[in-house]
Amino acid sequence: MPRAPLPRSHGGARPRSRHRTACGFTLIELVTTLAVMAILATWAVPAFQAQAARQEVTTDVMRLKTALSMARSTAITRRTPIVVCPLDDSTSAGCSKANDWTQPLLIKPWNDADAPALRILADGEVESITYRADRPVRFTALGRASGYNGTFRICGRRSNAARIIVSNFGRVRVERGADC
Template sequence: MRVHKSSGFTLIELIVVVALIAILATWVVPGFQGLIARTTLDSEIERVRQALLTARAEAAQRRAPVRVCPTEDELECSSDWSVPLMIFVDANDNGERNASEELVSISQRSANAEITITPSDELGSGIAYRADGFTDINDEILSFKSNDLPADEAKGICIEYARVTSASLSVAKANCG
């Protein structure tokens, strides 16, 4: 009688490999979650920064006041920065979009962004750029805090007369006013 030697893994070896994979997964997954949260935060900051830069460029190019503000209906400005941003030509410079005023663009938030945006007092319901591309707002901050990250990883956008910069919140507060 011939004995055939079977090839493969034993049950013990298989259990050890599965246990090692489970241990590695519990160690790696939280790191990926933090990476995704930081990337989402950076993406949201860049979206708002680009909206502000677009509004500034449009104002200078058109030689007309342009406003960027949060909106829920693409008509009225809101003070809730968790909604999409609207950029519009504010021809009568009243801070509100009328039916005759051109909508330049809408900047949508990421659907899964768990980020709180807090404006400083002067920014309330939006930012207006004059026809020369400057704003009357100086040294004001939009704070960005991810609900999935510790508070010390919050970031900010500093809005000055002709500049928009982003940094960690502590650096933004130190450099902005």
């Protein structure tokens, strides 16, 4: 038995419906989403700032520890005294007389004005790095720092701090949570 054809719609018009479909979101959904985002931002931003402050101190601790360890290793390898000091901006080849260890760090042979710098490390990010004296750290050919030993105090934002201790034997160690 053949089927009867379905009636065709005339004019392509849709049948009218009582309900329209929603396109987008409501004002209540928008306000709720913004409130949740504001709460998350209020909670996350201080934690992120504290993490960034800790990271600044960690970065400078590693920078200074690397410079000191590299200088000691070079002194032992070359069997000659090596010095680590803040770079003097005016000469760009010598040690600074200031005690500002946040400046770029210079690693070079001791008492050899004509010798080129072995390494220059970038400047620091923290607020202050202090050392007990306004002189460089010198490692002898045996890797000792006798007479040049001491403690570096690295102070960052939000009371983040650390100390780097250089022993008479030239060993470098780090302590967290120093006072600034």
